[in-house]
Amino acid sequence: MKKELKKQIVEELSQEFTKDVSVFYADYKGQTVQNLEELRKAVREAEGKARVIKNTLAKIAFANNGVEVDFEENNIFIWGEDQITLAKIITKHASKYKDTFKIKGAVVEGEVKDTAYVEEVSKLPTKEELLGMVAFMMKAPIAKFAWGLNKLIEKKSEQ
Known part of the structure; x- marks a missing residue:
């Protein structure tokens, strides 16, 4: 990936990952294209966004907003303003595909949250x-x- 494209992606993500937006991240290793499209469709219907992003680019985007997050392995990022609806979508997808989709955490209002938080929010x-x-x-x-x-x-x- 060219350096200019990376800068553009980081700028775009820095604008997207503000304190008004809840960002969830999950390990999608083993998911089929159809499974991910199913998730993306549900997220779009909830007026959210889902995207696979390189961890280093995501770290820089969060750092630009004053949040320090450490990511490991492959991650899909799901974000939007309606935290509860997105949490419900993600936990439903995770329970449907237990072996291939694992919620890792979230960044909500500038704070890093764990998997348990996402599951509790999904029950609201x-x-x-x-x-x-x-x-x-x-x-x-x-x-x-x-x-x-x-x-x-x-x-x-x-x-």
Whole structure:
């Protein structure tokens, strides 16, 4: 790879790997092209990005943002703003392909996190799920009030 191309990639990644973005990395050794395309498609649908990047270029990009990370072996990097959805996608892929896809960690808000963190985040409800819960909780008292009024009207009409 030419030096100019490497510089361009590092600049691009430095802009992408800001504190607003969660970056997950995993070992993909043994994955087929179809498996990786399946992962990339799911990540794109979640408005994220997935890319295989040389470790040295990724280290430099993170260092440009003040984060020191040490990578080993082959890594695929998955990043985006919706940390929970991406964590769910990655853990689902890892459980489906246990032998060939292993989550190594993440960089979230400028801090390096381990595999356990990624798995815990994947168990949290997404923004849409939380909004649904809030809507249900707001609807419940109104529904009970309407039910009570309906029963009162029925009782009055019987008399």
